[in-house]
Amino acid sequence: MDRTTVGVTLFGLLFIWATAAPTEKKQGVDIYSYHINSTIHSRYAITVITSRVENRLSESKEVHFQVKIPKNAFISKFRITIDGKTYDGVVQDKEEAQQQYSQAVSRGESAEKTSSVGRTLEEFKTSVMVGASSKVTFELTYEELLIRRLGKYQLLINVQPMQPVADLKIDVAIYESSKICFLEATDASDLEFGYGLTTTKSDKVAWVDFYPTRQQQTSCDNICGKNGLNTDLIITYDVERPNSAGEIKASDSFFVHFSAPTDIKRIPINVVFVIDQSGSMSGRKIIQTRWALLKILDDFAVDDHFGLITFNNRVDVWKPELVQATKTNLESARSFVRQILDQGDTDINAAVLRGVEMLNKHSQDRSASILILLTDGMPNTGETDTTRIQANVKEAIGGKFPFYCLGFGFDVKLDFLEKMALENNGFARRIYEGSDAYLQLQGFYKEVATPLLTNVKLNYTGAVNLTQTRFSQYYKGSEIVVAGQLTNTLETETTGTSKSSKVTYKHSTKKSTGVLLQDTYIRRLWGFLTVKQLLMKEKILNGQEKEAARKEAIDLSLKYTFVTPLTSMVVIKPQEQDVQVAQKPKEKERVNGAENHDSSGTSGPTLFVPPPPPPRPAPRLADPFYIGTHVRFLISSTGQQKPLCYDQPAPLNYRLLTDSSSDYFMKGKLLGHGFQETVFDFKANYHLKLSTKNIRYYDGLNDLTFLWEQEPTERHTDSVSLILKDNEMDITMGTIRVVFLRHKKNGEFFLWPDVKLQPNANIQGIFGKANLQYEELPGSVIKIGHEQVKATWSTATDYRRSSAPVLGCWLVPYESVLPGRLSNFILV
Structure with a gap:
């Protein structure tokens, strides 16, 4: 190969390279070893992901390394080893990294920016060109302080190597100074792994090992497939708390104080x-x-x-x-x-x-x-x-x-x-x-x-450079964490107000001067927590105080090599001087109707992201004039009156039926000759989605798929009934019954509802009125309520019937028959 090309993405990760290599299929690239090693010392977790990949082809190949890490974590190390050479990332002030980025852009080198944020994870991607029959090793390290919520600590490890791996190992070691009273390992679907997983626990140490074979990575339920595992390993644990004053760990002139008293009654x-x-x-x-x-x-x-x-x-x-x-x-x-x-x-x-x-x-x-x-x-x-x-x-x-x-x-x-x-x-x-x-x-x-204390204050003598020491409230199942630097014998006093009185807890410990390699985590824990809190302060401060917090956060991030919103990790390849800049992302938001993934201020082209739908328009006094196609609706009339019909604007998403008393909601996408998709939500647990291809149903436990024209199928619970026959779906949720029919016209399928039963008069939506009474006046005038409208005798196809007969009807403006303004029923 002529030149090795490296590209890195981490949400706000910027790629800069002098030559661009084409992306090829993954054939011939083997991830022969994939190890995740996580070590937890007193809630502070350091996780290392190491992936070893071989290009078994006779030509150069682009190799990808893609992982997801917790949003709360900071990347602290990234390394690529290829052709016997190792390239380490260096953390810099974001502005300095930006200068290198801008210089690369000015030289005409390509620059890209991408981002992808989930609920709890951030995605890290790396691609590198690897020569024929050559190997590359990727190593990523990230650190995080586990937060206690609802009485448990949780470590989440994403396991998705992108292919079955012969040597796949996840090892987690937990070291606590108090007895570990609870330990559990599950996957994201809350089902315990039935293979390759072992948990071992002694009083203060626990291990979780996950070694699935290549066959197990492709044959298990839900989380396996031809691309191997795709799941999250979730490890939860908790420790005993014999001392209400809390637990103090000290080493290397740093300390951390964990406080979670339990001998207190709940405050109203x-x-x-x-x-x-x-x-x-x-x-x-x-x-x-x-x-x-x-x-x-x-x-x-x-x-x-x-x-x-x-x-x-x-x-x-x-x-x-x-x-x-x-x-x-x-x-x-x-x-x-x-x-x-x-x-x-x-x-x-x-x-x-x-x-x-x-x-x-x-x-x-x-x-x-x-x-x-x-x-x-x-x-x-x-x-x-x-x-x-x-x-x-x-x-x-x-x-x-x-x-x-x-x-x-x-x-x-x-x-x-x-x-x-x-x-x-x-x-x-x-x-x-x-x-x-x-x-x-x-x-x-x-x-x-469940608040247990208010106005919580922690006072320390013999310590400086403390993290936050005042908390408005302390809740059951949480934990207060304070870290600092020791100057002498440490004495602590925790005060707060309980339901019945003021409480005080005291604790003391001697300064530790010995430095054990495994105990340097206390120093890093202090650095991590301090940076986190400085970043929060920087958001709410102004002027010189804001700049001081910003500078301190940057200095500590550089000292501990944390990739934060104020720093970037730069990988500079010797000789060629290719540059990759990794930045901590901001969570995506929509700005002016488009998704904004990162506010780093970087210039240059970005990867195209399809824009989301435009924001919902503000309510108006009158409906706007909708330009586009229309779909004709029939509405039944009481007695022997002729039916009414009206033209509904399309393509649009509509609110079809809602009933707040039973948490019932039905919406539909109107396009072509009818509805292309409809969605039902009922009592939050039940979710039904009908498309012209299939039917998906979720009842809180089961996720089922039905096909139109399959054998007759029925599914019943106490409040939901589904009956599928050929191209007809009979749906009853609570007291509302709707039958959907699938029609075909000009080679295209579409859906149409027939509301059979809606006893609640408060039901709203396009189909909120099942029948309508009107008065026919001379001169083709229709009086609906107190309003008189000009009507035209026309025809409409009644898609509420499987035979789809064509009926004569009075064509009136949609404003005259809808139970409200059209804009009230449009969803985006």
């Missing part, structure tokens, strides 16, 4: 939920939100107090003051939640300030207050300046209680929510759209639902 909570019900929350978002709130209401204790606020362009309060979680109040709250509907704009400022006002008016004595905001968009009415909103909220709360912000989906500006939460002792979290969104919401609430 005062919580206000501020729920976005604007138009952009339509469909699954609002259904999942209602479902989550109903579940959360079940978790309240009788001595808790709570309030519910919904908002769009106006603020609606369930009760003007917080009320006790009595049986009567909870039942009333459930009725309120079931009636939450989506419509209007988004006034975040007024809604949050109202929530603060309610909490401030309520007695805080012997209780803990929490404010929770759930929104899926940006403020577009009332106060819309995000900086002023943040200032208003911070002033109103005044540090009295934490504020948590949950951003639903990718239309929300998470940076705005994150700063607002951090300024008020809380945090922001994205809720990902999907069938488990309500579980994400419920899971978050469980983390903060």
Whole structure:
């Protein structure tokens, strides 16, 4: 080969090379060894992924190394060994790395940027040209501090070598100074591996080994295939806590203090939920939100107090003051939640300030207050300046209680929510759209639902350079972690307010001067935690304080070789001077309708990402004029009246039927002669998707696929009934029955619904009115309600029948027969 070409991507990873090699098929490239080794010392995990690959062909071949790492982690080392030479990455200030990138671009070398963010993982990719019958070794190291949530630590290791591997080994070693009381290893589908996995545990040490054979990597259920394993190995564990004052580890003049007292009674909570019900929350978002709130209401204790606020362009309060979680109040709250509907704009400022006002008016004595905001968009009415909103909220709360912000989906500006939460002792979290969104919401609430202490302060003598030492609240199942540098004998004092009184815990330990190789992790843990907290401070500070936090974060990142949002890892190949720049990504968001993956400011071409659908238009007083094709709908009339028909604009996605009382939602994509796809959601657990090719059904446990024209099939539960016969699908969910027929016209298939039963008068959507009564006036005028419209005698095909007969009908404007403005039923 003439020249070795190296390209690296890590979400914001930039590729720069002087020559570009074509991408070929993977044939002839063998990953003969793939090892993942993770070592955990007192919650601090260092994971090394090593992949050894051989090009067995007689010509050069592009070889790929692709892994996923936890978002909370920092890459600390990356190395490529090829042709007997090793190329190490060097961490630099991002601006310095950018200069090398810009110089490469100015020389005419290609430059690309890509990014791909999942819920908990970031993707790292590397490609390198390997000569005939040659080998390459990739080695990636990342580090993370495991966070205790709901009483467990979790280590997640993605296992996806991209092909079956003869030598595949995952080794995890856990070393704790307290007894390990719980250990479990599962895969992402929550099923324990039935092969190649062993767990061993002594008092303070545990091992997890996963050595699947090549055959096992292709023959297991769900997570295996011709490309080998594709799963996440999830290891959860916890330790005993015999000392309420906590656990201290010290070495190399550094210490870490873990505090998680359990001998305290739960503090009653005062919580206000501020729920976005604007138009952009339509469909699954609002259904999942209602479902989550109903579940959360079940978790309240009788001595808790709570309030519910919904908002769009106006603020609606369930009760003007917080009320006790009595049986009567909870039942009333459930009725309120079931009636939450989506419509209007988004006034975040007024809604949050109202929530603060309610909490401030309520007695805080012997209780803990929490404010929770759930929104899926940006403020577009009332106060819309995000900086002023943040200032208003911070002033109103005044540090009295934490504020948590949950951003639903990718239309929300998470940076705005994150700063607002951090300024008020809380945090922001994205809720990902999907069938488990309500579980994400419920899971978050469980983390903060059991406060044990408020106003927690940790004081230390004999130590400097401490990480955060003050916490507004401490919750059951979590853990407070403080690290610092020792100057003398360490004495600690932890104080806080419990349900009944103030509590104090004391602890002391001698300064350790000995340096054991395996104990250098305490120094790195301190560096990791300090950088994390400096990055959070940098987001909320201004002026010189912001610059000081930024500089300190950069200096520590360079010292500990962490790839952070402020640093980059540069791989410089000797002689040829090819440059690759690896950057810590920002989580993708939508900006002006397009996905924004990284704000590094780099120039040069980027990999093309298809733009997502445009944002939902703001509500209007009248419907816009839709240009495009139309599909003719028939609507039955009462008595012996002739049917009405109207032309519906297409192609568009429509809300077809919704029933808030039963969490029922049906939507459809109108295209061509009818619907190309329809989706049902019912009680959050049930999900049904009909396309012209097949039918997918998920009931919370089973994921089934049916084919049109297959043998007659029936599936029944207590509240759902599915009957498939040939090209007809009979669907009953709760009290609503709809029959879908599959038709074919001009060689194309399409779907059409026939609503058979909808006893609830509150059902909304395009098919919200099953029948319509009108009066026929002279001159081809139709009177519907109080409105008179000009009609034309026409025809329409009745696709609600398998025979699809052509019927005569009065053609009227769609505005006259729809139960509301058309824009109310359009989904994007």
